[in-house]
Amino acid sequence: MVSVLNANVLIGEDKLDTPVYTACCSDLMSDVLAFVDEKTVLITGLTNPHVVRTSEMLDLKCIVFARGKIPTEDILESADEQGLVVLATKQTAFSTCGILYEMGMRGVPVPEQWEKKDK
Amino acid sequence: MELMFTESYHVARADYTSAGHASASIKRQLKQIGVGGDVLRRVAVASYEVELNLVIHSLGGDLTLNVYPDCVELISSDTGPGIPDLKLAMKEGYSTANEMARSLGFGAGMGLPNMKRNADEFDIKSTVGVGTTITMGFHLRGN
């Protein structure tokens, strides 16, 4: 992931071999909270502390900050405490998704109960 | 039923910086007690959503964690302003969140439905001018 995205590893250099299969791209933390599971990479353009707190609640393993955005030191520190991998890429969120999709990563499945409810 | 553990956190209105601290602490606490896996995640998500609602929408309130041998209970209780139309508030997509909350990535109107989905039992009571109380129960099976 690091090489294809030409990303900087901000946190978690030692955990880069953690396998991840799905990704989710959102700037809406409420959406992320609603349907993401823990083996998911979160791609976001938001860099506030709630991105890391949301990840903590969900036990996410990796956050990718898109479009060259870099969160502040204290946000990175709390990510480090949680054992997150944090990457920063110059790619836009959309391109990041596209690149990861090509690599074989897929979106998070929408839970069944939802689809039923939406109909 | 015998109460094994209880703890209350005050959540102040519009305190966007520390929003989430109570939930993080609740999650740590439960982990320590030995609650894990799916239940822990569901409690954590519901707790975070309800805590953020206290910060964003309420005048301030308390978030209480009660642990019983076979269930975890979360109670959020605030002092206003109350919700005029509960049915509308429970709808996915309905939100009155302000710009500040939206800029942080909230305000999708997903919180309440998401709590209901994650909790095994969900109850909301609200009186305009008095406050809102949300009680959620999570069964501990074989934990």
Ligand SMILES: Nc1ncnc2c1ncn2[C@@H]1O[C@H](COP(=O)(O)OP(=O)(O)OP(=O)(O)O)[C@@H](O)[C@H]1O
């Ligand atoms: N404790 C509360 N006091 C007063 N109003 C509330 C409270 N909790 C929720 N509401 C009202 O219910 C609406 C829906 O809440 P919900 O949590 O589903 O969405 P949201 O908080 O607006 O957005 P999201 O949770 O997706 O970030 C809110 O916009 C608000 O009007």
Ligand SMILES: [Mg+2]
């Ligand atoms: Mg909410």
